[in-house]
Amino acid sequence: MSSASTSAAASTADSQNGISGRLSFIVGLVLLGFLGLIPVLSVAFEDPFLLTLFTRIVIMAIAAVSLNLILGYGGMVSFGHAAYIGVGGYTVGILAFHGVHAAWIQWPLAVIISGIVAALIGLLSLRTKGIFFIMITLALSQLVYYLGNGAFAYGGDDGLNIMKRSDFGGLLNLDNRPTFYYLCWVILLATVYFVHRTVNSRFGMVLQGAKSNDRRMATIGFPVHRYQLTAFVLAGMICGLAGVLTATFTGFISPAMMHWSRSGDLIVMVVLGGMGSLFGPVFGTVAFLLLEEVLSSWTEYWKIVFGPILVLVVLFARGGIDGAMVRGQAGALLAGLAAFFLLYGVHSAYEDEWLIPTLILVAACALAWVAKWAIDRKGARHD
Numbered sequence: 001m002s003s004a005s006t007s008a009a010a011s012t013a014d015s016q017n018g019i020s021g022r023l024s025f026i027v028g029l030v031l032l033g034f035l036g037l038i039p040v041l042s043v044a045f046e047d048p049f050l051l052t053l054f055t056r057i058v059i060m061a062i063a064a065v066s067l068n069l070i071l072g073y074g075g076m077v078s079f080g081h082a083a084y085i086g087v088g089g090y091t092v093g094i095l096a097f098h099g100v101h102a103a104w105i106q107w108p109l110a111v112i113i114s115g116i117v118a119a120l121i122g123l124l125s126l127r128t129k130g131i132f133f134i135m136i137t138l139a140l141s142q143l144v145y146y147l148g149n150g151a152f153a154y155g156g157d158d159g160l161n162i163m164k165r166s167d168f169g170g171l172l173n174l175d176n177r178p179t180f181y182y183l184c185w186v187i188l189l190a191t192v193y194f195v196h197r198t199v200n201s202r203f204g205m206v207l208q209g210a211k212s213n214d215r216r217m218a219t220i221g222f223p224v225h226r227y228q229l230t231a232f233v234l235a236g237m238i239c240g241l242a243g244v245l246t247a248t249f250t251g252f253i254s255p256a257m258m259h260w261s262r263s264g265d266l267i268v269m270v271v272l273g274g275m276g277s278l279f280g281p282v283f284g285t286v287a288f289l290l291l292e293e294v295l296s297s298w299t300e301y302w303k304i305v306f307g308p309i310l311v312l313v314v315l316f317a318r319g320g321i322d323g324a325m326v327r328g329q330a331g332a333l334l335a336g337l338a339a340f341f342l343l344y345g346v347h348s349a350y351e352d353e354w355l356i357p358t359l360i361l362v363a364a365c366a367l368a369w370v371a372k373w374a375i376d377r378k379g380a381r382h383d
């Protein structure tokens with residue numbers, strides 16, 4: 001192949017990647033805009049559960065975006081991120097139990113304590129790497145989990161009801177569900193913007209450089225450990241805020257909020273949506289929780305279906321949903337979405353418990369095969 005044709009092919013590929021990247025960005029903005037319409041749609045369809053479901057989705061998206069800061073951009077696979085949800089939630093619950101209901105005290109204190117816990121965990125875990133880092137974050141988060149189990153004054157493993165929601169002194173009525181939803185939505189927007197500005201700053205560049213080669217970054221004079229610890233604390237504080245919102249939303253706290261399986265769910269959300277991408281965690285959280293809601297309504301063994309779908313995404317759509325759009329596989333994603341709603345309609349018509357999960361699995365396998373074929377063909381064309 002001549003140099004001219006090679007340059008033309010490279011230019012075409014760059015152009016396609018640029019268009020696909022813009023598509024991912026636009027879809028992310030549209031999704032955030034759609035989330036802002038949920039209270040209106042809930043009233044229009046007279047379905048209060050819609051608001052309940054998406055309030056949960058928005059709160060978990062905040063936690064997933066915070067995890068993406070250290071996992072996607074920093075390369076730190078923290079398997080104990082849900083511990084900060086528990087710390088934030090328990091701070092609000094314990095203060096409410098002792099009669100402190102002012103949100104101006106509860107919320108900042110919860111975020112600060114979450115940051116302190118993250119700093120302690122980070123100081124210990126960041127001295128290691130790889131599997132040792134994962135195991136230490138898991139062990140320390142489980143320590144926090146068992147502290148919650150042993151807090152018998154605050155319900156122990158039965159949990160604790162929060163009898164009165166946080167009070168903003170009449171400025172915001174958190175008992176009003178649309179108001180609380182919009183507060184969560186605004187916090188999600190602010191979190192996405194904060195992470196975007198952070199990872200594109202000098203601090204973020206060093207963090208991403210350390211993910212690629214921390215020894216090289218240290219050799220040229222950057223205090224890598226300090227940068228990683230700062231990112232770890234920031235992520236813990238944002239996740240603690242998600243815990244505050246969770247406790248305020250449910251009016252209940254329990255050790256289950258910080259169980260290791262919750263941390264695993266957060267990692268799955270980030271991987272499913274796309275690690276190290278701006279909107280990937282939001283895509284992943286929406287997809288994860290909607291699939292959980294729909295599949296669990298069909299069968300209690302929904303994880304048997306969800307597991308293979310996740311494996312196929314990891315194997316054939318590297319970079320998750322965001323990565324698929326960047327590589328120009330938006331057509332496959334839209335086909336999958338159309339197939340999903342088509343099967344949902346078939347299920348509603350025939351109400352066969354096992355028919356739809358089986359068909360979804362078959363459809364997912366077919367789509368994965370088509371995606372792999374498209375990737376191989378594209379690669380062969382470039383070669």
